Amino acid sequence: xxxxxxxxxxxxxxxxxxxxxxxxxxxxxxxxxxxxxxxxxxxxxxxxxxxxxxxxxxxxxxxxxxxxxxxxxxxxxxxxxxxxxxxxxxxxxxxxxxxxxxxxxxxxxxxxxxxxxxxxxxxxxxxxxxxxxxxxxxxxxxxxxxxxxxxxxxxxxxxxxxxxxxxxxxxxxxxxxxxxxxxxxxxxxxxxxxxxx
Amino acid sequence: xxxxxxxxxxxxxxxxxxxxxxxxxxxxxxxxxxxxxxxxxxxxxxxxxxxxxxxxxxxxxxxxxxxxxxxxxxxxxxxxxxxxxxxxxxxxxxxxxxxxxxxxxxxxxxxxxxxxxxxxxxxxxxxxxxxxxxxxxxxxxxxxxxxxxxxxxxxxxxxxxxxxxxxxxxxxxxxxxxxxxxxxxxxxxxxxxxxxx
DNA sequence: GTCTATAGAGTGATAGAC
DNA sequence: GTCTATCACTCTATAGAC
Numbered sequence: 001x002x003x004x005x006x007x008x009x010x011x012x013x014x015x016x017x018x019x020x021x022x023x024x025x026x027x028x029x030x031x032x033x034x035x036x037x038x039x040x041x042x043x044x045x046x047x048x049x050x051x052x053x054x055x056x057x058x059x060x061x062x063x064x065x066x067x068x069x070x071x072x073x074x075x076x077x078x079x080x081x082x083x084x085x086x087x088x089x090x091x092x093x094x095x096x097x098x099x100x101x102x103x104x105x106x107x108x109x110x111x112x113x114x115x116x117x118x119x120x121x122x123x124x125x126x127x128x129x130x131x132x133x134x135x136x137x138x139x140x141x142x143x144x145x146x147x148x149x150x151x152x153x154x155x156x157x158x159x160x161x162x163x164x165x166x167x168x169x170x171x172x173x174x175x176x177x178x179x180x181x182x183x184x185x186x187x188x189x190x191x192x193x194x195x196x197x
Numbered sequence: 198x199x200x201x202x203x204x205x206x207x208x209x210x211x212x213x214x215x216x217x218x219x220x221x222x223x224x225x226x227x228x229x230x231x232x233x234x235x236x237x238x239x240x241x242x243x244x245x246x247x248x249x250x251x252x253x254x255x256x257x258x259x260x261x262x263x264x265x266x267x268x269x270x271x272x273x274x275x276x277x278x279x280x281x282x283x284x285x286x287x288x289x290x291x292x293x294x295x296x297x298x299x300x301x302x303x304x305x306x307x308x309x310x311x312x313x314x315x316x317x318x319x320x321x322x323x324x325x326x327x328x329x330x331x332x333x334x335x336x337x338x339x340x341x342x343x344x345x346x347x348x349x350x351x352x353x354x355x356x357x358x359x360x361x362x363x364x365x366x367x368x369x370x371x372x373x374x375x376x377x378x379x380x381x382x383x384x385x386x387x388x389x390x391x392x393x394x
Numbered sequence: 395g396t397c398t399a400t401a402g403a404g405t406g407a408t409a410g411a412c
Numbered sequence: 413g414t415c416t417a418t419c420a421c422t423c424t425a426t427a428g429a430c
Contacts, residue, residue: 004395020303022219026424039396041425103300106217147366147374150359151352158351169344177344181382188381189374201413223406236414238407 005043008033012050017096021051021107051104052112058097059119062090066126076134080186081179083130088156088175091163098160124149131186140186148189152182202240205230209247214293218248218304248301249309255294256316259287263323273331277383278376280327281353285372288357295357321346328383337383345386349379 011032015024026047030037044050066086073082091098105113127149134140156178163174208229212221223244227234241247263283270279288295302310324346331337353375360371 020219022217023303025422027422035395036397037424038398038426042395047424106220143378144366144374147371148378150355151375151378154355154358155348155352158347158355161351162347169341174344177341177386178348181340181345181348181386184385185378185382188385189378222404224404232413233415234406235408235416239413244406 004033004035004039008035008040008043009050009053013054013096013100016051016054016100016104021047021100021104048107048109048112051100051107052109052116054097055101055105055108055112055116056119058094058101059116059123061094062087062098063119063123065090066123070126076130076137077139077183080127080130080134081183083127084152084156084179084182085175087153088159088178089171091157091160092171092174095160095163095165098157102157102160124153127152134186141188141190143186143189148186151185155182201230201232201236205232205237205240206247206250210251210293210297213248213251213297213301218244218297218301245304245306245309248297248304249306249313251294252298252302252305252309252313253316255291255298256313256320258291259284259295260316260320262287263320267323273327273334274336274380277324277327277331278380280324281349281376281379282372284350285353285356285375286368288354289360289368289371292357292360292362295354299354299357321350324349331383338385338387340383340386345383348382352379 008029012024012029015028015032019028026037026040029047029050030040033040040050044053066083069082069086070079073079101116105116108116128145131140131143131145131148135142135145159174159178169177205226209221209226212225212229216225223234223237226244226247227237230237237247241250263280266279266283267276270276298313302313305313325342328337328340328342328345332339332342356371356375366374
């Protein structure tokens with residue numbers, strides 16, 4: 001776990017989070033890793049390759065975590081609540097990687113960019129299916145599926161921007177707030193909704 | 198309006214939006230403006246100075262637009278609805294500048310960074326006061342003011358990331374969706390809320 | 395697997411002519 | 413106000429020794 005390749009990647013996550021991908025030089029990464037910059041290229045083909053590795057493993061882990069959770073929850077509202085909690089918790093617990101995954105897509109080559117966008121689209125589809133199912137069953141109001149799925153995801157993702165690990169609220173408390181805010185919006189988020197008060 | 202200084206700034210907005218601040222070179226800006234890069238420095242002190250000008254005018258216009266709107270709306274719920282609409286509309290109509298304002302803060306010097314963050318804090322305070330007033334009057338549930346204000350603002354701001362001017366929905370329709378989603382979340386966004394169904 | 399050395403190109407910014 | 417020319421530096425990436 002403490003092999004050079006892993007150290008380089010973890011130093012990268014810190015630096016890309018703090019300074020941004022383009023503002024981070026390979027020299028910075030080498031200095032942080034305690035090696036010479038030429039040695040980086042033994043482990044990774046390029047700086048972009050490093051970024052791609054970080055984004056791939058983050059997206060992979062995110063999708064797997066959500067799928068594993070949803071495999072053991074039944075009913076559309078509990079499933080949506082569980083999905084929101086997983087999304088929030090993952091983004092807060094792996095704040096740096098998730099921040100990078102949302103801010104630094106432009107650093108990727110065209111093919112790598114497409115790969116990550118495809119993975120994100122697949123992930124969003126899980127939420128869109130849940131919304132569609134919920135409106136179909138009358139549990140949620142008849143909301144716009146695309147806009148609401150973006151809304152839910154960006155809302156939870158935004159936590160990775162301002163969250164401070166030793167701040168006022170714990171991850172679980174933040175998840176509570178988001179979960180209730182979102183489900184309320186889904187249930188009552190229309191003037192003409194039959195579910196509205 | 199078509200003077201060189203204005204052209205340079207507008208080319209910058211396009212390039213910073215498309216490629217990002219660090220990935221945009223002064224040569225790129227000069228090429229886009231149809232002048233030599235040395236000429237840029239007659240109008241602006243540095244590349245960072247250009248970024249700062251863009252962010253300052255965006256934040257200024259945003260705050261003024263909101264204040265002017267709220268000056269003619271009474272009642273906490275109508276004021277919150279109006280505030281959300283102004284925020285959404287401004288971010289969609291001036292998508293590029295707002296995207297930059299949220300993505301490129303790290304490109305600023307320490308002092309300039311502080312200036313923009315202070316302006317944003319002042320702006321957020323307007324929303325936080327509205328939430329506090331609403332919970333005080335019993336119009337909104339007893340929600341967490343800080344988290345909810347971040348939630349409302351990032352939600353609406355996110356539109357600047359995915360919005361396409363000639364997409365499926367018009368600005369007003371998107372504002373409708375957000376307005377109702379947010380007000381529902383504010384009213385019912387707690388299990389133990391007296392306002393909940 | 396890590397090093398030193400360096401290639402080759404591009405960077406932000408300035409000097410001074412016109 | 414815009415130009416050409418250039419400074420001084422940094423960048424990503426590679427070659428080749430050990």
